Amino acid sequence: MTRGIWDRETVALLLLAAALPLAATWLLSTGMTGALRLVFVLVAAGLWHVAFMLARAQPPSFAGALTALAIALLAPVDLGPIPMLLGISFGVVAGELAFGGWGRNVVNPATLAIAFLGFGFPAAPWPVLPIQLGWSVIAVVAIGTFAGVIAWRVVAGAGAAIAVGWYSLGLGMPVATAAAVVLVLLVCDPVTSASTNLGRWLYGLLYGALVLLFALGWKGAVPVQVAVSAALLASLAAPLLDEIAIRLWLARRKRLG
Amino acid sequence: MALLDRGQTEPTDTLKSASAEIQTRITDQCALFSQPQDDFRVETLVAQGARVRQGAPVLRSRRQPELTLVAPVAGEVAAIEFGPGRRLVHILFFHLPDAGRHAHDVAAARGGDDAPATRALLLSAGMWTRLRSRPFGRVPAPAEQPSAIFVMALDTRLDAPPPTLALAGREEDFLRGLRALARLTAGPLVVCHDGSAIPAQIAGLGENVRFHRIAPVHPKGLAGLQIAALHPAEAGRPVWDVHAEDVADFGALLATGLVPETRLVSVSGLALRENRLMRCQPGADLRALCFDIVKPGPHRLLTGLHDGVEARWLGPWARQVVAVKGATAPPRRHWFSAALRSAGRPLPIIPTAALDEAFGGLLPSTALMRALAANDAETAARFGALSLIEEDLALADYLTAARPRFAIMLRAMLDRVAAEERA
Numbered sequence: 001m002t003r004g005i006w007d008r009e010t011v012a013l014l015l016l017a018a019a020l021p022l023a024a025t026w027l028l029s030t031g032m033t034g035a036l037r038l039v040f041v042l043v044a045a046g047l048w049h050v051a052f053m054l055a056r057a058q059p060p061s062f063a064g065a066l067t068a069l070a071i072a073l074l075a076p077v078d079l080g081p082i083p084m085l086l087g088i089s090f091g092v093v094a095g096e097l098a099f100g101g102w103g104r105n106v107v108n109p110a111t112l113a114i115a116f117l118g119f120g121f122p123a124a125p126w127p128v129l130p131i132q133l134g135w136s137v138i139a140v141v142a143i144g145t146f147a148g149v150i151a152w153r154v155v156a157g158a159g160a161a162i163a164v165g166w167y168s169l170g171l172g173m174p175v176a177t178a179a180a181v182v183l184v185l186l187v188c189d190p191v192t193s194a195s196t197n198l199g200r201w202l203y204g205l206l207y208g209a210l211v212l213l214f215a216l217g218w219k220g221a222v223p224v225q226v227a228v229s230a231a232l233l234a235s236l237a238a239p240l241l242d243e244i245a246i247r248l249w250l251a252r253r254k255r256l257g
Numbered sequence: 258m259a260l261l262d263r264g265q266t267e268p269t270d271t272l273k274s275a276s277a278e279i280q281t282r283i284t285d286q287c288a289l290f291s292q293p294q295d296d297f298r299v300e301t302l303v304a305q306g307a308r309v310r311q312g313a314p315v316l317r318s319r320r321q322p323e324l325t326l327v328a329p330v331a332g333e334v335a336a337i338e339f340g341p342g343r344r345l346v347h348i349l350f351f352h353l354p355d356a357g358r359h360a361h362d363v364a365a366a367r368g369g370d371d372a373p374a375t376r377a378l379l380l381s382a383g384m385w386t387r388l389r390s391r392p393f394g395r396v397p398a399p400a401e402q403p404s405a406i407f408v409m410a411l412d413t414r415l416d417a418p419p420p421t422l423a424l425a426g427r428e429e430d431f432l433r434g435l436r437a438l439a440r441l442t443a444g445p446l447v448v449c450h451d452g453s454a455i456p457a458q459i460a461g462l463g464e465n466v467r468f469h470r471i472a473p474v475h476p477k478g479l480a481g482l483q484i485a486a487l488h489p490a491e492a493g494r495p496v497w498d499v500h501a502e503d504v505a506d507f508g509a510l511l512a513t514g515l516v517p518e519t520r521l522v523s524v525s526g527l528a529l530r531e532n533r534l535m536r537c538q539p540g541a542d543l544r545a546l547c548f549d550i551v552k553p554g555p556h557r558l559l560t561g562l563h564d565g566v567e568a569r570w571l572g573p574w575a576r577q578v579v580a581v582k583g584a585t586a587p588p589r590r591h592w593f594s595a596a597l598r599s600a601g602r603p604l605p606i607i608p609t610a611a612l613d614e615a616f617g618g619l620l621p622s623t624a625l626m627r628a629l630a631a632n633d634a635e636t637a638a639r640f641g642a643l644s645l646i647e648e649d650l651a652l653a654d655y656l657t658a659a660r661p662r663f664a665i666m667l668r669a670m671l672d673r674v675a676a677e678e679r680a
Contacts, residue, residue, distance in 0.1 A: 004611075007658040011607040057600035103605025148610030195608040195623035246621055250639060256489055 008103050011149050011190065012062040018144035022184065023069055025136040038072040040081070044088045045071070052097045063102040067092065070110035070185040074224055075117045076124035083124075087117035107235050108192045110185065115232050118225055126224045134177035140184045150188045153200035154207075158183050161208020165215070175215045178223035179230075183207065186231040194238045198245035206241065207234040279422070281519055281536040283352055284545035287329050288570045289316065290347035295395075299326075299345045307334050312382065312516035313359035315348060323399040327383030327516055329540040331356035347570070350540075360514040369437025369511045376441060379507065382516055386573045387503040391481065391490040393675050394646030396573075403442045403497040405488040408435065410450040410501035411471060413478030415562050416525040417577050418534055421453045423502035423521040427509070431501065432462065434508030438499070439463040448501075449483050477617040481649030485641030486619040492678045496644065500576070522546070522571065526580035528556035541571045543578050557583045564651035564664075603630045604660050615653035626653065629666045634674055642667060643674070 027034050045068045049060035071088060079087075091113020096105040118126065144150025162179055165171035187193060187207050194203040210230035214221055221229075291297040298319040303309055311331040318324040328334075332353040338346040361382045365374040379385045380399055390397035397403070410420050424431050439446040439462060446466045448455070451473040469487065471477050480498035490496040506517045519536035526532075530550045537546060543558040559565030560575035571578070590598070606612065608623040616622040620641050628637035647664035654662045 004655040004658050006609065006611045006656045008605055008607055011609055053597065057596050059597040059600075101605070103607055148614075149607075151610070190607050190609055191605075196621055197613075197618070242624070246624055246640075249621060253489070256487070 009062055012066065012102065014147045014149045015066055015144065015190075016062055018140050018147065018150060019066060019069060019185065021136045021139035021143070022073075022133065022181065025130075025132055026073055029130040029132065034072070038069065040084065041068040041072045041075075041088060044068075044085055045092045048089060048092045048097060052093075052101070056097075058097065058101045061102040064092070066185075066189075067096070067108075067110040067113075070108075071113050073129075073185065074110070074127065074182065074228060075114045076121060077127050079117065079121060079124050083117065083121055087113045087120070090116050103191055105191060107232070108186050108189045111192075111228065111232050111235060114186075114228050118228060126222045128174070128222075129177050129181055129224060131173060131177055134173075134180045137180040137184050144184070144188065149190060150184065151190065151193060151200045153197060154188055154193055154204040155183065157201045157204020157206075158187065158208040158211075159204075161205050161212060165208075165212040169212060169216060171212065171215060172223075174223040175211065175226060178227040179208070179211045182224070182227035182231050186228070187234060189235075192235045192238060194241045194245070196242050196245035196249070198248065199238070199242040202241040202244070203234060203238050206237055207231060210234055279521065279534050279536055282541075282546065283330060283354075283518070283538050284542040285352050286335070286349060286542045286545070287352070287538055287540040288347045288349045288542075289326050289329065289345070289540050290570055290572075291345045293340060293344065295344075297345050298343050299339075300343070301337055301348075303328075303334050305334050305337055308332070308353065308356050309334060309350070310357040310359040311518060312361065314381065314383070316345065319343065321399050323377065323380045324385055324396075325381050325383055326386065327359070329538045330518075331358060358515050358518075361510065361516070363511055363514040366437070366511055369433060369440065369508075372437075372440040375437045375511070378510070382510055384503070384507060384510060384516065387506070388497050388499050389480075389574060389646075390495045390497050391484060391646065392492055392495070392643035393671050397495065397497055401495055403444065404490075404494045405444040405484075405496045406438055406442050406446045407480050407484055407488075407496065407498040408438070408446065408448045408501055408504050409478065409480050409483075409498060410448055410455065411453075411473055411478045412500075412576070413473050413475040414564075414577065415475065416523050416532060416579075418521045418523040420501045422534065424505055427505040430508030430512065431505040432508065433511055434504035434506070435462055435466060437507060437511055438504060439466050442497075445488070447483075447487060449478070449480070450501075451478070474617070476615065476649070476652045477619070479617075479649050481645040482617055482619045485644035485649075489641055490644040491638070492643070492674065500574075502576075520571075520576065522576050522578055524550070524578045524580070525562075526556075526559075526578075528552055528554070528580035528582045537571065539571060539573065543569060543571060546578055547580055551580060552582075555583060556580045561648070561651070563655045564648035598660075602660060603666070606630065606657055606659060611656040612653060615650075615656050622653070626659075626663060629663055629670065632666070632670065634670050637667075637670060638674070642670065646671070 045064050049064050052058045053060050091109045095107055095109030095112035099105045141155050145152045194200050207230055210233055211227055214226040299316045300319055303315045309328040312327050314325045315328050316326040330350055330352045333351045335351045336349040340346050366378045369375050386396050388397050412420055448468050449471050452470055484490055484496050488496055509517050520539055521536055524533050524547045530552055557567055559579045560568045561577050562579050565579050606626050612622045625640040650663040650667055654664055
């Protein structure tokens with residue numbers, strides 16, 4: 001009869017709390033420009049949340065703020081307000097709200113918006129992430145894992161793959177930083193990542209492997225572009241990885257009769 | 258899942274200290290009852306006002322005439338109430354200590370060696386309702402052949418009475434009950450334990466008795482999760498589960514012919530000044546168990562913490578009485594927030610560590626919850642939903658604050674599957 005607190009909004013708030021070190025580090029390094037950009041994305045995404053609340057009775061979610069942070073941090077810079085609005089609207093509406101809001105979406109809305117902007121406006125430069133952002137990711141992972149909202153298996157899988165690249169394939173610091181930031185902001189979103197234990201390992205490994213592949217084999221790609229593309233492809237494969245894990249689990253159960 | 262207090266599965270200190278001296282309290286009133294959805298049609302074997310001995314048959318099922326319910330105390334039949342179609346609502350007893358105890362004839366069962374006679378004895382002595390059959394979580398049909406029996410010699414629910422205490426000094430009865438139960442199934446009899454409640458001398462129990470040690474961490478001590486993990490129940494492949502104390506009661510019945518009088522229950526909750534363990538009769542009046550330790554102010558009595566329902570009497574499977582502060586009127590909501598709250602049911606569930614912990618890592622939690630929420634009975638059954646009942650999802654409900662509750666969605670799905678099976 002008693003009720004717990006782990007509903008959707010608690011999880012969203014804890015994810016936001018976990019992302020605070022990253023957000024603070026980023027704001028410290030970008031200053032007013034970054035703050036204005038973040039406010040712009042927040043307002044644009046928030047308007048869509050309000051629109052869907054009024055039109056569809058869909059409660060808005062704090063996860064929208066996390067989406068806005070990811071877009072502000074990772075989307076191409078120097079785009080101008082209209083393309084940004086287009087990209088944010090596409091990501092938030094087609095990626096999340098049209099499916100019924102956070103918790104029912106198939107891909108992460110921020111991933112979708114950033115990929116849309118990146119590939120739709122190829123002339124716009126991708127952001128260069130300061131190195132300290134990569135270190136703040138350690139705090140994000142610590143808080144998120146402690147609170148149980150970030151799956152440590154995904155982080156461990158991705159970390160293993162990237163560590164292999166770092167030590168044996170000569171992966172650079174910029175790529176590692178971008179991969180780490182994208183890992184916590186986009187890949188570890190609990191809704192669109194794999195949800196079985198084996199699936200989480202595979203999902204993290206797949207993301208790390210895609211980062212390695214793109215970083216080493218994609219001529220002319222910049223670090224954030226590499227990481228976002230890997231996140232998009234990995235999140236599309238997440239249901240398949242879950243299916244593999246569940247098939248294996250069911251096959252092991254066969255002998256139970 | 259660090260924010261989930263792992264210490265919760267340990268009995269609280271007050272319960273531990275209370276275990277030193279467990280008082281026995283036979284409440285003045287007690288009752289046998291059934292819910293309308295149980296569809297339990299009965300004929301009475303005693304008249305209102307009659308004196309009955311403890312353990313004497315008082316009700317017989319109309320559909321299954323072998324199944325009898327017995328008086329939980331020595332006393333007087335105070336009231337019998339029926340719903341439509343002579344469905345039992347409740348039969349109420351007043352306790353009269355000098356009314357004596359009824360002895361059942363146990364010669365035919367030969368201490369549990371004769372399986373059909375044991376079955377008949379459990380049915381006629383009112384002990385059959387202590388068993389629970391899955392799928393669907395009902396009292397098993399009298400002729401049902403279980404494909405496995407799970408004996409739960411641990412209870413990991415917060416503040417639940419430790420079976421170790423219930424079994425202390427009753428090892429002989431427990432072993433005799435296990436031997437008798439093992440003959441009721443052709444499959445395995447699995448004794449789930451945490452290493453503390455098992456008698457030292459367990460030889461000669463029969464080939465199909467297995468001991469399965471479980472870390473005493475909630476929810477791993479729930480019968481449903483263990484059944485789903487070890488021996489999944491399906492339609493036509495029923496699995497029974499029974500509490501270890503009830504097995505000891507079976508053993509005592511087989512030895513003496515007397516139905517044991519009491520059961521160990523815990524009384525706890527935020528509306529009480531202290532928590533306590535006590536022995537009381539089945540069907541005891543919950544109010545009489547805690548009237549002297551309840552804090553001032555309104556409260557509600559539940560039969561379980563996360564899985565509890567509001568009740569007046571102790572049910573056949575209940576061992577926990579929880580008093581919660583409460584019964585205030587729900588806050589009045591503005592129509593706007595009410596619309597937002599009710600538009601998107603069932604609410605989405607975010608797969609977090611909390612959800613994984615709610616199934617002890619034994620089942621694919623997210624896939625199972627999504628199948629339940631989507632009302633996909635086939636997929637949910639593949640993930641073990643037919644082995645589960647409401648109490649197994651209570652922790653998931655508690656942690657995720659799911660609306661509607663998973664337990665309700667599971668019950669609706671089980672009822673539908675059961676209706677399809679009958680058709």
